[in-house]
Amino acid sequence: MIGVVYLVYAGLLSAVLPVHNARHSPITQQDMAKYRDRVKSMFYHAYNNYLDNAFPYDELRPLTCDGQDTWGSFSLTLIDALDTLLIIGNTTEFQRVVNVLQDTVDFDIDVNASVFETNIRVVGGLLSAHLLSKRAGIELEPGWPCSGPLLRMAEDAARKLLPAFDTPTGMPFGTVNLLKGVNPTETPVTCTAGVGTYIIEFATLSRLTGNPEFERVARHALKGLWESRSEIGLVGNHIDVMTSKWVAQDAGIGAGIDSYFEYLVKGAILLQDEEMMSMFLDYNKAIQNYTKYDDWYVWVQMYKGTVSMPIFQSLEAFWPGLQSLIGDIGNGMRTFLNYYTVWKQFGGLPEFYNIPQGFTVDKREGYPLRPGKFLQSVVLYPITVDLH
Numbered sequence: 323m324i325g326v327v328y329l330v331y332a333g334l335l336s337a338v339l340p341v342h343n344a345r346h347s348p349i350t351q352q353d354m355a356k357y358r359d360r361v362k363s364m365f366y367h368a369y370n371n372y373l374d375n376a377f378p379y380d381e382l383r384p385l386t387c388d389g390q391d392t393w394g395s396f397s398l399t400l401i402d403a404l405d406t407l408l409i410i411g412n413t414t415e416f417q418r419v420v421n422v423l424q425d426t427v428d429f430d431i432d433v434n435a436s437v438f439e440t441n442i443r444v445v446g447g448l449l450s451a452h453l454l455s456k457r458a459g460i461e462l463e464p465g466w467p468c469s470g471p472l473l474r475m476a477e478d479a480a481r482k483l484l485p486a487f488d489t490p491t492g493m494p495f496g497t498v499n500l501l502k503g504v505n506p507t508e509t510p511v512t513c514t515a516g517v518g519t520y521i522i523e524f525a526t527l528s529r530l531t532g533n534p535e536f537e538r539v540a541r542h543a544l545k546g547l548w549e550s551r552s553e554i555g556l557v558g559n560h561i562d563v564m565t566s567k568w569v570a571q572d573a574g575i576g577a578g579i580d581s582y583f584e585y586l587v588k589g590a591i592l593l594q595d596e597e598m599m600s601m602f603l604d605y606n607k608a609i610q611n612y613t614k615y616d617d618w619y620v621w622v623q624m625y626k627g628t629v630s631m632p633i634f635q636s637l638e639a640f641w642p643g644l645q646s647l648i649g650d651i652g653n654g655m656r657t658f659l660n661y662y663t664v665w666k667q668f669g670g671l672p673e674f675y676n677i678p679q680g681f682t683v684d685k686r687e688g689y690p691l692r693p694g695k696f697l698q699s700v701v702l703y704p705i706t707v708d709l710h
């Protein structure tokens with residue numbers, strides 16, 4: 323229920339906000355079609371060049387125009403591209419790639435993999451493609467959505483991550499060897515996002531496969547973080563998963579923490595879980611109270627609430643969309659506007675932006691094509707502008 327309530331609330335709010343009267347007229351259907359074609363051709367440019375020059379490696383190196391394994395050795399770009407192929411309507415290519423992946427990808431490999439990245443990209447990518455298959459008109463295996471080749475692959479991959487969660491706190495290690503489990507010398511220090519970004523994929527897996535273990539470990543990890551928050555209601559950046567001691571005590575909404583908050587909200591909506599939403603709303607109160615200045619969000623010491631870095635990070639650009647998901651369109655729009663001024667100042671978002679100085683931070687000027695800012699536009703646009 324709760325997710326539906328919030329979304330309806332978001333819709334109502336947008337109906338009374340003055341942004342409709344903005345001088346910019348909404349994007350026309352013709353414009354939409356033009357942008358859609360442009361996005362498609364950009365996708366095929368990247369996709370075909372990956373296939374021609376980098377497959378079966380994880381990623382294309384665009385300067386040397388060859389391939390390399392980055393996050394594992396599972397043709398990651400193909401897995402990343404699967405659901406996009408469905409969304410842009412290329413079912414024949416999708417079918418071909420599903421067969422290729424089934425024939426070539428093996429998760430029984432001696433690779434030290436990031437638990438977080440393998441979840442959001444491999445498990446998440448396979449699951450979303452699996453679940454989109456029906457709407458895309460793909461021929462389905464009997465028993466779908468509880469059966470199917472992509473679901474089996476997602477479960478295989480996720481099983482390899484489970485040993486990482488076997489800690490005294492239930493919070494996972496950041497890295498696991500897909501063949502041997504956690505390396506004996508592995509560091510017990512994991513970033514907050516690396517602990518709290520599993521519930522969407524793992525609960526989906528549990529409910530589709532009937533194996534409750536995935537959802538159980540993801541919830542246990544969330545509980546570990548919740549119980550480790552400071553007295554003023556904030557979480558830090560890195561935690562020791564053996565002892566629950568905070569190793570990095572900067573609290574904010576960006577790098578190292580970001581998707582923990584995202585998954586609380588989206589997990590609450592997906593699973594209709596009021597407890598998860600109320601965790602987020604409590605964090606949100608502390609974040610608004612201690613880290614927000616003039617609709618910017620800064621970094622603060624998690625126990626004292628004192629400002630440690632007056633910095634906006636490119637990775638924080640997801641936040642306005644998250645605010646809109648809980649119905650707080652006004653806050654979301656004002657912060658979005660701040661971030662948009664940074665975008666306009668540089669023509670892209672630098673990794674770090676010093677807010678009082680109004681400029682980039684030394685050695686953090688780069689823009690590694692992060693999609694967060696665009697995703698927020700996609701979330702906020704239909705809520706705040708009438709589409710004709």
Ligand SMILES: *[C@@H]1O[C@H](CO)[C@@H](O)[C@H](O)[C@H]1NC(C)=O
Nearest residue numbers: 366369370411412413414415
């Ligand atoms: C689907 O993608 C493949 C590979 O890029 C391409 O050859 C084919 O023309 C595409 N089909 C459609 C319908 O766009």
Ligand SMILES: *[C@@H]1O[C@H](CO)[C@@H](O)[C@H](O)[C@H]1NC(C)=O
Nearest residue numbers: 432433434499505506507508
């Ligand atoms: C994985 O990490 C362990 C511990 O650091 C190391 O000994 C091992 O060589 C690594 N394995 C691979 C395949 O990189």
Ligand SMILES: *[C@@H]1O[C@H](CO)[C@@H](O)[C@H](O)[C@H]1NC(C)=O
Nearest residue numbers: 554555607608609611612627
């Ligand atoms: C907000 O911060 C003040 C201290 O600046 C504190 O006294 C108050 O309890 C905080 N409220 C919330 C909801 O965090």
